[in-house]
Amino acid sequence: MVGKSQIKFIKSLQLKKYRKLNGLFVAEGVKLVNELLQADLTPEGVYTTDPKLLIPQFSSFEVISESVLQKMSGLKTPNKVLAVFRIPESKQAVLEEWTLALDGVKDPGNLGTIIRLCDWFGIPQIICSEDTVDCYNPKVLQATMGSIARVKIVYTSLATLLKDSEHSAWGADMHGENIYDLRFPTSGILVMGNEAHGISDEVGALLAKKVSIPQVGPSTAESLNVATATAVLLSELRRKGS
Amino acid sequence: MVGKSQIKFIKSLQLKKYRKLNGLFVAEGVKLVNELLQADLTPEGVYTTDPKLLIPQFSSFEVISESVLQKMSGLKTPNKVLAVFRIPESKQAVLEEWTLALDGVKDPGNLGTIIRLCDWFGIPQIICSEDTVDCYNPKVLQATMGSIARVKIVYTSLATLLKDSEHSAWGADMHGENIYDLRFPTSGILVMGNEAHGISDEVGALLAKKVSIPQVGPSTAESLNVATATAVLLSELRRKGS
Structure with a gap:
């Protein structure tokens, strides 16, 4: 009862x-x-x-x-x-090969969708800034479609992590280099920013490279949704064999 | 007042x-x-x-x-x-270059995100099956972030359209050919299916090719979200210059 x-x-x-x-x-x-x-x-x-x-x-x-x-x-x-x-004990971030980092992603649907993407594209770990939405939020869990069971999520200070890391960090930025023209290093950290404000200045200053997805045609669209931009960037990473 | x-x-x-x-x-x-x-x-x-x-x-x-x-x-x-x-008068579908077609997409957030993607990737028109969610649903409009103003949306019978069209149709399917290995024709129709059931049998039978986004690693993830899969496929289409 x-x-x-x-x-x-x-x-x-x-x-x-x-x-x-x-x-x-x-x-x-x-x-x-x-x-x-x-x-x-x-x-x-x-x-x-x-x-x-x-x-x-x-x-x-x-x-x-x-x-x-x-x-x-x-x-x-x-x-x-x-x-x-x-809730599992919070783990230390362990950087191997490629890791995704999220800097202030706020929308539960976006985080859930990104967890599902990492599961698909074989990214074993997501590092979230402390102000990223809680991954145990029920809306996040629903959007993961179960992928939360297979992707490790760590909340920590991104700036501290990037400062201490020997892996170089690439960040998505509207004014970055064309992703189609770049070769990915064999390991690294891919940083995606907040839905409205992108990557914070503090984290932005620690990036080795800023990358963008080229817009096509005469549109005045301002940006892509963070989950769809993550989809394109992870696809590029895997297509090129990293 | x-x-x-x-x-x-x-x-x-x-x-x-x-x-x-x-x-x-x-x-x-x-x-x-x-x-x-x-x-x-x-x-x-x-x-x-x-x-x-x-x-x-x-x-x-x-x-x-x-x-x-x-x-x-x-x-x-x-x-x-x-x-x-x-609501604008419903228009005739006019197929030029590449068109996106949606077969029974039900989630308003997904449709809105896909409209925003088409705006970004220069796809001027989306053709929706009659059972696709209404593009004037308030949740769809919010998710488009204004892109609804720039992408033409037509509701019609997809099967009839594909039967009558001289453009060949490619559809996203878990068991399709690896998209990274394919060259896109200079024009065509890209079909994305329903969130749970994929492309309907009737429309599936009219496809020239089924394409998929390769999964990486040992995951047992069943699929990608339809909006993120659309993001990857449109990125591939534009990257290859179609």
Whole structure:
């Protein structure tokens, strides 16, 4: 039986403040929860309206009614499974080959989409500035489509990291060099900036190179969305064999 | 003075049903409204809490209070300007050079992001299947960041169009040929499918080629988001000079 106070507690984890306080986050939906159950994460509670939807090797769950799920859920249309997981201990950034760094990305959908991109393009780790949106935000988790289980996310001071790193950093910038004309080094850090303001001055000053995606035709479009720009840059990185 | 019935009418345009019925749509925010006022569109009403925010050449507006704007708006945090525009007469699809076609894209954020991508990469027209989300949906408009003013959108039967067209169609498909190894023809139609189901069987049967973006490393990621996949494919198209 799931009591009122437990429902209220789970609902509170929609907010970053309570996720931090308790070291827990909530994941919803059959696909996302099953991906996380197969990853190296500790489930603290798994709730479902239909146990057949969970991966067969997982047997420790509570069956709940649709109306209890509705009360626990942060979604308008809850999707049969909800689980509470422990937030992994925060890890040290370990730079190998290519790493993606995010400098103040604020939109949960963008961060989630970028995590999914890194999973696709084989980038094992994302380093986020402290002011980047929390990767355990429910909207981020939804947008990752489960890729959060396979990409390591580290929050730290980007400026400190870049200063101490022997890897050179390339940053996306509207006035940078044409990415199609460049060869990527065999290792490095690719930095993407905030949706409205781009890369901060502090981090910008530490870049070895600024790169851009050429615009075509007479458009007056000001920029690409940060997730789509990341898609193009990671595709270029992988196409060229780095 | 903006009366209660007018507020109610404007609010009703959040729904596709009332947009279709009245041939009108609502745009919100300083940037988006100013971009649309400069485009070839007919404004039926422009409301602002601060007239200095509108482009100077535009002088026919009503000044309203924050609380009236709040009542008219579909946004949680309304952004100072709201305008009602006439939906342009639906145009014939005219195929030149490269055209993007969307087969059942449902998510407003994805469609808006794809419109912004086409603006950036110089694709003047998007052809949408009838079941693709309405491009005058407020969430689509927000995600376009004003690019809706510069990209022509046509809704039609994709199957009929492809059958009648002399341009060959390439479609994004998980099992398609590696896009990095291919040369694009000088003209064509690039088809992107639905978020969950990809390209429909009917449209798939009319494709000249299926293309894919190679996955890197050991990930079990199932797919890329349709907007980020479109970003990579349009980048490849332009990089190769088509």
